[in-house]
Amino acid sequence: MAITEITGSSLDPQRFIADQVKAISDAVGSGTAVNALSGGVDSSAVTMLGHRALGDRLKTYFIDNGLMRAGEPRQVVSMFRQLGVPVELHDARAEFLGALEGITDPEEKREAVTQTFYRHVFGRLVRESGAKYLLQGTILTDVDETVAGIKRQHNVFEQLGIDPQEAFGYRILEPLVQLRKDAVRIAGRALGLPAPLFDRIPFPGPALAARVIGEATPERIATVRRATTIVERLLAGTGAFQYMAILHEDRVTGMRDGRRDFGRQIEVRCWDSVDARVAAPTRLPFELLDTLAAEILREVPGAVSVTYNIAPKPPSTIEAV
Amino acid sequence: MAITEITGSSLDPQRFIADQVKAISDAVGSGTAVNALSGGVDSSAVTMLGHRALGDRLKTYFIDNGLMRAGEPRQVVSMFRQLGVPVELHDARAEFLGALEGITDPEEKREAVTQTFYRHVFGRLVRESGAKYLLQGTILTDVDETVAGIKRQHNVFEQLGIDPQEAFGYRILEPLVQLRKDAVRIAGRALGLPAPLFDRIPFPGPALAARVIGEATPERIATVRRATTIVERLLAGTGAFQYMAILHEDRVTGMRDGRRDFGRQIEVRCWDSVDARVAAPTRLPFELLDTLAAEILREVPGAVSVTYNIAPKPPSTIEAV
Numbered sequence: 001m002a003i004t005e006i007t008g009s010s011l012d013p014q015r016f017i018a019d020q021v022k023a024i025s026d027a028v029g030s031g032t033a034v035n036a037l038s039g040g041v042d043s044s045a046v047t048m049l050g051h052r053a054l055g056d057r058l059k060t061y062f063i064d065n066g067l068m069r070a071g072e073p074r075q076v077v078s079m080f081r082q083l084g085v086p087v088e089l090h091d092a093r094a095e096f097l098g099a100l101e102g103i104t105d106p107e108e109k110r111e112a113v114t115q116t117f118y119r120h121v122f123g124r125l126v127r128e129s130g131a132k133y134l135l136q137g138t139i140l141t142d143v144d145e146t147v148a149g150i151k152r153q154h155n156v157f158e159q160l161g162i163d164p165q166e167a168f169g170y171r172i173l174e175p176l177v178q179l180r181k182d183a184v185r186i187a188g189r190a191l192g193l194p195a196p197l198f199d200r201i202p203f204p205g206p207a208l209a210a211r212v213i214g215e216a217t218p219e220r221i222a223t224v225r226r227a228t229t230i231v232e233r234l235l236a237g238t239g240a241f242q243y244m245a246i247l248h249e250d251r252v253t254g255m256r257d258g259r260r261d262f263g264r265q266i267e268v269r270c271w272d273s274v275d276a277r278v279a280a281p282t283r284l285p286f287e288l289l290d291t292l293a294a295e296i297l298r299e300v301p302g303a304v305s306v307t308y309n310i311a312p313k314p315p316s317t318i319e320a321v
Numbered sequence: 322m323a324i325t326e327i328t329g330s331s332l333d334p335q336r337f338i339a340d341q342v343k344a345i346s347d348a349v350g351s352g353t354a355v356n357a358l359s360g361g362v363d364s365s366a367v368t369m370l371g372h373r374a375l376g377d378r379l380k381t382y383f384i385d386n387g388l389m390r391a392g393e394p395r396q397v398v399s400m401f402r403q404l405g406v407p408v409e410l411h412d413a414r415a416e417f418l419g420a421l422e423g424i425t426d427p428e429e430k431r432e433a434v435t436q437t438f439y440r441h442v443f444g445r446l447v448r449e450s451g452a453k454y455l456l457q458g459t460i461l462t463d464v465d466e467t468v469a470g471i472k473r474q475h476n477v478f479e480q481l482g483i484d485p486q487e488a489f490g491y492r493i494l495e496p497l498v499q500l501r502k503d504a505v506r507i508a509g510r511a512l513g514l515p516a517p518l519f520d521r522i523p524f525p526g527p528a529l530a531a532r533v534i535g536e537a538t539p540e541r542i543a544t545v546r547r548a549t550t551i552v553e554r555l556l557a558g559t560g561a562f563q564y565m566a567i568l569h570e571d572r573v574t575g576m577r578d579g580r581r582d583f584g585r586q587i588e589v590r591c592w593d594s595v596d597a598r599v600a601a602p603t604r605l606p607f608e609l610l611d612t613l614a615a616e617i618l619r620e621v622p623g624a625v626s627v628t629y630n631i632a633p634k635p636p637s638t639i640e641a642v
Contacts, residue, residue: 106574106583213571250534250571252641253427261636262427267628281614283607293602293631304636307588307628310614315582315625320573 005140008182008275013190017049020175024053024135027173032057033133034126036117037087038207039076041188041200042137042176048191049175050135051085059129060085063121065113066093067207067221070229079197092121100209100216104249106321109216113206126170134164138174139184141276180275181241201232201242202276202318210321214249223247223300227266230295240282241273245296246320254304263304266296270309271318279313326461329503329596334511338370341496345374345456348494354454355380355447357438358408359528360397362509362521363458363497369512370496371456372406380450381406384442386434387414388528388542391550400518413442421530421537425570427642430537434527447491455485459495460505462597501596502562522553522563523597523639531642535570544568544621548587551616561603562594566617567641575625584625587617591630592639600634 006016024033035050037043037060050058060080064073073089080087099116103109126134164172176184181202188198209216211224227245235243246267254263268289273279284292293306309316327337345354356371358364358381371379381401385394394410401408420437424430447455485493497505502523509519530537532545548566556564567588575584589610594600614627630637 213573248569248571250569252534253638254636255634255638256636263636268631281610286604289602289631293633297632297636304632304638305630305641306632308631309626310589310610310629311618311625311627312614313576315575315577315584315618317574317576317625320626 003140003143003177005180006178006183008180008186011179011183011186013187016187017052017190020049021053024050024173024175027171028054028057028133031133032059032129032131033135033173034059034061034129034131035135036060036122037062037076037080038137038203038205039072039079039197039200040137040203041181041184041193041198042139044080044193044197044200045184045188045191046135046137046175047080047085047087048083048188048193052191058135059131060087061090061122061125062087063090063092063117063125065096065117065121065207066218067096067113067209067216069203069208069232070225079194083192083194090121090125092116095121096209097216097218097221102215104214106210109209109321110206113209117205123169132170134170134172136172136174137176139176140178140180143177144277180277182275201240204319206321210319211244212247212249213321220247223264223302224266227296227300227303230299231268231270231292234288234292234295235270235284238270238282238284238288241271241276241279242318243268243270243282244319252305256304261302261304264300264302265305265307266300266303267307267309267320268292268296269318269320271313273313273318276313276318279316279318281308281310281312284308324461324464324498326501327499327504329501329507332500332504332507334508337508338373338511341370342374345371345494345496348492349375349378349454352454353378353380353450353452354456354494355382355450355452356456357381357443358383358397358401359458359524359526360393360400360518360521361458361524362502362505362514362519363460365401365514365518365521366505366509366512367456367458367496368401368406368408369404369509369514373512379456380452381408382411382443382446383408384411384413384438384446386417386438386442386528387539388417388434388530388537390524390529390553391546400515404513404515411442411446413437416442417530418537418539418542423536425535427531430530430642431527434530438526444490453491455491455493457493457495458497460497461499461501464498465598501598503596522561525640527642531640532565533568533570534642541568544585544623545587548617548621548624551620552589552591552613555609555613555616556591556605559591559603559605559609562592562597562600563639564589564591564603565640573626577625582623582625585621585623586626586628587621587624588628588630588641589613589617590639590641592634594634594639597634597639600637600639602629602631602633605629 224247270282271279545568591603592600
């Protein structure tokens with residue numbers, strides 16, 4: 001099924017919102033729906049659309065998968081509470097980290113997060129809720145990349161020939177599937193999201209598991225979480241499209257206290273992009289790169305090396321995993 | 322035995338040369354000596370000192386270990402021929418690459434190169450020559466780092482309590498051991514070395530084997546050799562102390578022709594330093610970083626990602642392996 005793109009410049013946000021609210025209402029009828037909120041602009045916009053369409057008949061979960069950034073679960077739930085949208089925080093950390101144990105292959109890692117999310121954790125919540133409709137924040141770039149086989153996005157089924165009703169027992173509604181990231185931000189702002197949400201940098205589903213090369217152990221997730229906090233704090237003011245810290249598996253020679261320390265490497269990526277289809281490394285001032293490196297080397301256990309990505313997408317992708 | 326440093330600013334090059342030529346003459350007497358020339362400023366300066374002291378009684382080998390840069394063996398031999406210093410090119414590629422097979426640990430890799438060089442290839446050449454003296458380009462920084470346990474330099478024995486006469490059957494003379502890199506360059510220039518030699522960026526003994534993380538297979542050496550050619554050509558004009566390409570073992574997600582390409586990452590390092598004890602990443606213009614990345618992505622098979630080092634030494638070291 002061909003999807004008609006609505007570009008950021010052609011988007012009439014109020015009309016788009018009205019259309020999508022009506023489409024959700026029509027589809028769900030007098031039934032109930034559920035959705036999972038990650039705090040990214042996509043799932044935040046979907047939560048607002050669903051809340052407008054269904055009110056209390058939408059049940060929204062924030063699933064703590066143990067792969068979120070420092071303080072993120074409570075921050076997101078609290079921001080939505082302030083918007084009058086109830087969100088239930090569900091702790092599934094042990095289940096996700098258990099599913100990731102021993103897995104090093106990037107696609108298998110994404111698949112483990114996907115399966116744990118849909119088949120197990122969220123699937124269970126959906127079944128318990130009795131809802132037959134699932135609202136999802138799939139955007140057009142996710143569809144493109146999954147169909148092209150570049151990355152297996154966690155939220156694209158139909159385009160891969162998977163029937164979610166058959167596979168998971170519910171129907172999926174994807175109100176943002178005609179938009180790319182820039183248009184979603186416009187819609188999100190029009191939906192009343194505060195700037196930290198409509199302007200939030202992308203943070204894909206596999207979360208910090210996609211920010212470690214190799215096995216996503218609890219200890220390695222904790223390490224990249226510390227680096228992520230530093231990178232996000234220092235780069236928040238750059239206006240860049242997306243920025244991240246990546247923990248490498250390769251070990252490199254370093255020195256501490258005058259002796260060899262065979263340590264870790266953290267890669268920093270910061271992207272200029274409109275819609276994630278193509279992207280270029282942001283030309284950060286070297287003073288800022290120095291500060292980034294110094295803080296990471298001081299705060300991240302075992303780090304002896306820090307690099308900055310200088311390759312564009314393509315042939316790179318935004319995320320390394 | 323404490324070594325008295327001669328700093329670059331206090332070095333009187335002509336006096337230093339006269340002293341060292343006399344020391345070599347006195348030590349070797351009417352005997353013969355051998356040395357191995359790598360083309361780096363250290364071994365080049367030693368070759369010139371030995372040639373002045375001993376003339377035909379010094380036999381100089383350039384050992385092609387299969388780990389050199391593109392065209393390097395013939396270029397170096399030809400430059401010395403133009404200086405009137407005969408150098409014999411010895412092909413030992415198969416022996417070194419065989420010794421590196423299956424080795425991934427950095428220290429074991431260095432050790433494999435060291436052992437192949439001293440015990441086998443060069444050891445054999447020395448024994449065949451009948452020489453009892455070996456001239457070596459050890460500098461003070463090598464001694465410091467080896468004693469501190471930061472890196473096992475290939476050319477430091479005495480400081481580790483290893484008697485080379487007992488272990489390898491010859492005595493080692495180290496005329497540059499009081500100098501650091503900046504002073505060696507001054508001495509090298511005074512010895513008549515052309516700029517491409519006295520100003521050559523450092524390229525340590527394990528050569529390209531130290532520029533791949535993980536196993537140094539012939540194919541991976543060939544890959545990093547291509548990246549090295551690009552990095553050295555584009556950064557030659559920067560005046561930086563040292564610059565290099567490093568092939569990572571980690572694989573990262575990229576895309577080519579619209580499809581996923583789970584590819585290679587090349588890290589570029591470019592250092593500002595006086596004597597390699599401390600070093601800072603050179604603040605290269607982003608236009609140059611873009612060009613570097615574009616050429617590497619175009620020319621190096623399988624490369625989908627390029628990073629630039631932003632960590633200082635310490636806690637980083639100049640080389641990654």
